Amino acid sequence: MNPLDELSTNFQQLTLSLGFVTLSQKMAPQLAHEGYFYRVNGKPNNGVFKWRCARTDLKCKGSCSTKGNTIGSNYEVTLINANHNHASNPTLLTNKERRRKIKEKATYSESKTRKILSQLCEELNSKEEIANSPSYEADRQVINRIKRKNKPEYPPQPEKLSDISLPEWLIFSLKTPAGSEVFLLHDSGKDDEERFFVFGTNEHIKLLENAHIFCDGTFDIAPKLFLQVYSIHALVHGRYSDDEKIRKLLKLPQVLAFVPSDDVMELFCELKKDISDTQVIDFYTYFEKTYVGYTIETTTWRRYKKTIVEHVKPMFEINLWNVYKRVKECIPRSNNFVEAWHNAFSSLLDHHPLIYELIDVLRKEQKTSEMNLVKLKTGIHYKRKPKYITLDERIQVIVDNYNKSKFQEFFDSLSSILYY
Numbered sequence: 514m515n516p517l518d519e520l521s522t523n524f525q526q527l528t529l530s531l532g533f534v535t536l537s538q539k540m541a542p543q544l545a546h547e548g549y550f551y552r553v554n555g556k557p558n559n560g561v562f563k564w565r566c567a568r569t570d571l572k573c574k575g576s577c578s579t580k581g582n583t584i585g586s587n588y589e590v591t592l593i594n595a596n597h598n599h600a601s602n603p604t605l606l607t608n609k610e611r612r613r614k615i616k617e618k619a620t621y622s623e624s625k626t627r628k629i630l631s632q633l634c635e636e637l638n639s640k641e642e643i644a645n646s647p648s649y650e651a652d653r654q655v656i657n658r659i660k661r662k663n664k665p666e667y668p669p670q671p672e673k674l675s676d677i678s679l680p681e682w683l684i685f686s687l688k689t690p691a692g693s694e695v696f697l698l699h700d701s702g703k704d705d706e707e708r709f710f711v712f713g714t715n716e717h718i719k720l721l722e723n724a725h726i727f728c729d730g731t732f733d734i735a736p737k738l739f740l741q742v743y744s745i746h747a748l749v750h751g752r753y754s755d756d757e758k759i760r761k762l763l764k765l766p767q768v769l770a771f772v773p774s775d776d777v778m779e780l781f782c783e784l785k786k787d788i789s790d791t792q793v794i795d796f797y798t799y800f801e802k803t804y805v806g807y808t809i810e811t812t813t814w815r816r817y818k819k820t821i822v823e824h825v826k827p828m829f830e831i832n833l834w835n836v837y838k839r840v841k842e843c844i845p846r847s848n849n850f851v852e853a854w855h856n857a858f859s860s861l862l863d864h865h866p867l868i869y870e871l872i873d874v875l876r877k878e879q880k881t882s883e884m885n886l887v888k889l890k891t892g893i894h895y896k897r898k899p900k901y902i903t904l905d906e907r908i909q910v911i912v913d914n915y916n917k918s919k920f921q922e923f924f925d926s927l928s929s930i931l932y933y
């Protein structure tokens with residue numbers, strides 16, 4: 514670093530000495546600054562908050578001011594009286610802030626204790642912080658205590674399948690604007706040695722009728738006494754506005770890259786026939802000449818009628834840009850959607866959870882999916898893209914399901930995930 518940079522860095526550190534507002538145990542804003550804690554002192558004046566040292570027991574006169582007191586925010590601190598009559602404790606802040614975060618996460622996040630702890634771990638930076646942080650076990654107990662306190666009262670762990678008896682509130686779905694409906698669709702009965710339950714709503718079952726369906730079973734989150742949780746998923750698309758229709762049609766070239774090259778020309782001609790929008794026609798004509806090729810039929814009447822079909826090659830032959838084979842040949846799996854769902858869903862539960870808890874979490878998932886459907890129907894694009902579903906994997910799934918006679922469906926699926 515050159516001397517000038519060094520100087521300016523030092524200068525910035527000097528003037529921009531930031532304080533951090535956290536929450537005190539009495540649930541009041543608390544300012545942490547250079548190892549000291551402050552409480553709000555009086556009412557703000559023109560947005561300026563005055564703070565006084567929290568060690569009132571020592572009659573410490575340390576004080577400062579900031580231009581805000583929002584919890585979780587950093588503010589520039591102007592010292593009023595920097596003379597504290599006690600030592601500072603720089604690691605105290607991290608621990609206090611950590612405790613606040615633990616409380617918040619344990620209360621509002623559905624994540625497993627283990628996941629919350631690992632997130633918190635990532636936030637610890639210096640060796641000093643790590644050395645001074647509460648033990649994993651202590652944190653775990655705090656989280657579990659809060660989680661238990663917030664959990665509904667489930668019946669006890671059943672010993673036998675026949676012991677399972679669902680409380681009435683678990684039989685119904687969570688309330689949505691449309692109300693609450695029956696969520697337990699089938700119970701094979703207390704006498705069944707291989708007892709099983711089916712959960713869902715009629716609305717959701719209707720969706721399965723005309724959609725791509727993905728299924729998968731998992732043992733991970735199967736409750737005790739059960740072998741698996743089996744889920745059935747439908748691929749649902751939103752409704753298109755007119756502009757979106759055009760946008761979709763303009764994506765045809767990209768989509769054709771993912772169908773078998775022998776089908777390209779036929780599918781293209783089929784689609785081109787129905788186009789009326791001039792903008793799209795122009796584009797398709799260009800695309801035809803450049804990438805697909807076309808045929809010219811000429812009829813001559815010499816001695817007898819003779820039709821000559823001449824094939825005009827495109828500038829770039831289909832095999833140059835079509836990737837169907839390449840995508841098809843490196844197919845590792847065909848169930849990525851579902852696997853991603855299982856991953857996300859499993860993160861909400863412990864291994865082999867209590868059956869009642871599983872059903873409860875399923876109800877929440879049902880409501881989430883209900884909300885997403887409403888968004889889809891009203892044209893809001895559903896953009897949840899978990900990081901582990903890469904675009905490639907999604908393309909792979911769709912290409913796997915390619916069926917020439919169902920090209921429209923394929924076109925819909927692929928154009929909805931491809932961008933220019």
Ligand SMILES: [Zn+2]
Nearest residue numbers: 566573575597
């Ligand atoms: Zn003080």
